[in-house]
Amino acid sequence: AQKVTQAQTEISVVEKEDVTLDCVYETRDTTYYLFWYKQPPSGELVFLIRRNSFDEQNEISGRYSWNFQKSTSSFNFTITASQVVDSAVYFCALSDSYSGGGADGLTFGKGTHLIIQP
Amino acid sequence: DVKVTQSSRYLVKRTGEKVFLECVQDMDHENMFWYRQDPGLGLRLIYFSYDVKMKEKGDIPEGYSVSREKKERFSLILESASTNQTSMYLCASSFLSSYNSPLHFGNGTRLTVT
Numbered sequence: 001a002q003k004v005t006q007a008q009t010e011i012s013v014v015e016k017e018d019v020t021l022d023c024v025y026e027t028r029d030t031t032y033y034l035f036w037y038k039q040p041p042s043g044e045l046v047f048l049i050r051r052n053s054f055d056e057q058n059e060i061s062g063r064y065s066w067n068f069q070k071s072t073s074s075f076n077f078t079i080t081a082s083q084v085v086d087s088a089v090y091f092c093a094l095s096d097s098y099s100g101g102g103a104d105g106l107t108f109g110k111g112t113h114l115i116i117q118p
Numbered sequence: 119d120v121k122v123t124q125s126s127r128y129l130v131k132r133t134g135e136k137v138f139l140e141c142v143q144d145m146d147h148e149n150m151f152w153y154r155q156d157p158g159l160g161l162r163l164i165y166f167s168y169d170v171k172m173k174e175k176g177d178i179p180e181g182y183s184v185s186r187e188k189k190e191r192f193s194l195i196l197e198s199a200s201t202n203q204t205s206m207y208l209c210a211s212s213f214l215s216s217y218n219s220p221l222h223f224g225n226g227t228r229l230t231v232t
Contacts, residue, residue, distance in 0.1 A: 110160035
C-alpha cells in the first residue's frame, strides 16, 4: 500500500544552519509523483515542488534543494542557511493510482515541524 | 494565482448541531477535496469530488457528507457534530489530470465542537 513516512516529528535549529527534512515513501506504482508542501502558522498549505518518478535529477531553488533517490525510496528536502521565516510544518506527499481513492488524491506524511531559532 | 477560499477561519459549534463548511475556488478546477488535519495524524482525506454532483469517499468519511451543486463550490456537512470532529479542516482543488496536478489549499477552518 502507498505510504509516506516523515520520521522527524520536530526539528529545531539555529538560524543560518542547514537542515534536511527526510521523506520515505512506499508505492506499488512505477509511475508516481512526489510533492512537498509548506504550512506556515497562517495555516495554508503552500505547494513547493513536484517530482515525477522518472526524473531523479536533484532540484535547487534558491536556498531549497531536493534529493530524490529511487533506490532508497526517499525524497529529502534541504534548506540551506535557514531563516526564521522558514519555520513551518513541512509535508511530503505521494500521488499514484492508489492514492486517496482516486487518481488525483494525495497521500501525506504526518509532517515535520521545523523551528528556526534566531 | 489560484484562490481557494474557506468561508470561516474559526467555528465553535455545540454537540449535535448541523455544521456546514464552505469552500470556493476560482480556477475552474474539476477536482475538490476535503481533508482534516490533526496533531500526530497529518492530513486525512474525508471526501473528494471530480465533477458537479459527484462525490467519492476518502479515508475517513464517517460522520460527514458533502455537496457539490456548482463546479466552484464544495461543501462539507457534519450532520450531527461530535467532539471528536474538533479539528482543522482544509479544502483543496486541482485540475483533473493523471495524478500529477498539485493541490491548491485554502487557509483552513478550525472547528471546535463543545
